Each structure stands twice: as structure tokens, then as C-alpha cells.
Amino acid sequence: MYSIEKFLKWYKTKFVKKPISVMIITIVAILTGINTVFDTASHVVSLGHSTINLFTDKYKEDYQKLNEIRTGMNADYVGKLFGPPSISRKHEYLKGYFERLYVKDQFFLYLVTNEDNSIKYYSVTQRMNDFNPYFPIEIAGRKKQLGKTKLVELNNNSPEFVMADMSSKFISYTETNYYGNSGLYKYYQFGYAPAGITQISDQQNSDIHYLVDNIDPIVLHRFRQTYIPNSFSVIDEEVEEDFFNYYKESMIGIDYFEARGYN
Structure with missing residues (x-):
């Protein structure tokens, strides 16, 4: 009752005497309210995008490195x-070469260098499903990511070499591909590294x-x-035949038994 009486009093004293002024003030108030709603909605959307980018880019620095x-x-x-590697030592099987292993929560990075400290081989192996760095080669002009790309999407033809291995503890698969000029004449390997995450069907x-x-x-x-590989490696174009043959026939990534010490 009180609110109705208040409205009637306002109507008689304000609106009836100055209807145009009151109407303009009312319209301005309504528009201000609408703008406030849109500003709030815009802020919420912006916050949502920021949150999405936060999760999308949480490994951005590692990807860039x-x-x-x-x-x-x-x-x-x-x-x-x-930073410093977790392991730095002479290569067990290749004379004149050295190994470095970097162990991170989300990946293994393995390097093989010669006596001049030049990298002749390196591999990256996933340890987390959402860690998806880009491959160091564009396929058909497009960048593709580890852990998101099927083998057939990396090379629609048969690979140059295939190596499959198994024991009572693990299985592994490595394929070696050559892309010529588009791959800077290096060899690129993709496969299943038992040291990495397990994403493999029966x-x-x-x-x-x-x-x-x-x-x-x-x-095949x-x-x-x-199959979506969990590891990739790159073999330099200027390596000896023994070096190349060793890695084309080896388990991709780091040794399974050594990797178990970091789980």
C-alpha cells in the first residue's frame, strides 16, 4: 500500500508537471543500467578468456624452449x-659421443653430442597427457603437436625404417622418416616410448x-x-653410418629401465 501511495504522489507532483524531463531522466537511467550489464558481461567473458589462456599456455615457455x-x-x-642436466656421461655404445638427460615433470629431453659438443641426436618424450609440444618440422605446411597427431598424419606413406621391440617389461615402436629438403635433410623419428605416458589400446x-x-x-x-606417438627424435644429417644405424634400430627416447628411476 505504501509503495502505491508513494508512486501516486510522485506521479502528481513530478511526472504530471514535467513529464518530458522525467521521461528523459528515466530513459538515461535505463540506458545506464543496460551499459552496466553489458560491461559486466564483457568483463566476465574477458575473465573467461584469460582463464582459458592461462590453462592453454601453461607450458608455453617450455614449448618455446x-x-x-x-x-x-x-x-x-x-x-x-x-639448467644443468640430470645425467651427463660418455655414451655407453658409441665411441666419441656423449649423453645428456634432462628430466622434467612433463617430459624427458635426451641429447647425444660429439666431442665438439655439437648435438647429433635429440628426443622429447611426453610424461603428461596435456604436454603437447610442436614437432620440429611442419607437415604439409602445418605445425603439428606431440600427443595429438597420428602417425599417418606425420607421413602418409610408409616410413623409411620401422623398429618394434618387446620384453617381459615393455614394448616399443620407432619409425624413421625422411622428408628431404623440407626436413632439412635430417631424419625424424616418431613412436611409442615405454619411458613416456601410456596411451595405447589393446x-x-x-x-x-x-x-x-x-x-x-x-x-603396419x-x-x-x-596410433598417436608419445615421443619424437631428430637425427642430424651429418652422422656416420654406425651412428645412424644404432638409432634407427633403438628404442625411441631414453632407456625404459633408466626412466623407471624417475617415476
């Missing part, structure tokens, strides 16, 4: 990017077991159509 690594560069530069597991003894084109094709 990994993208700077190239074969042929001095390995000490990698130390400036990631069928893919079965296919790898079969490929250990028989690189059957049908089985089926596997490559669905």
Missing part, C-alpha cells in the same frame, strides 16, 4: 634453457607385438592409422 633446439647446435645452449599393443617379428604392411598400416 624446445622449439629452439636444433641438431648441430652447441649443447651448452640447451643448458642455458633448462589392438595397438597387439600390432606392436606382431611387428616385432614381421613388418607386415597390413598390420592399421597401427599407423590410429
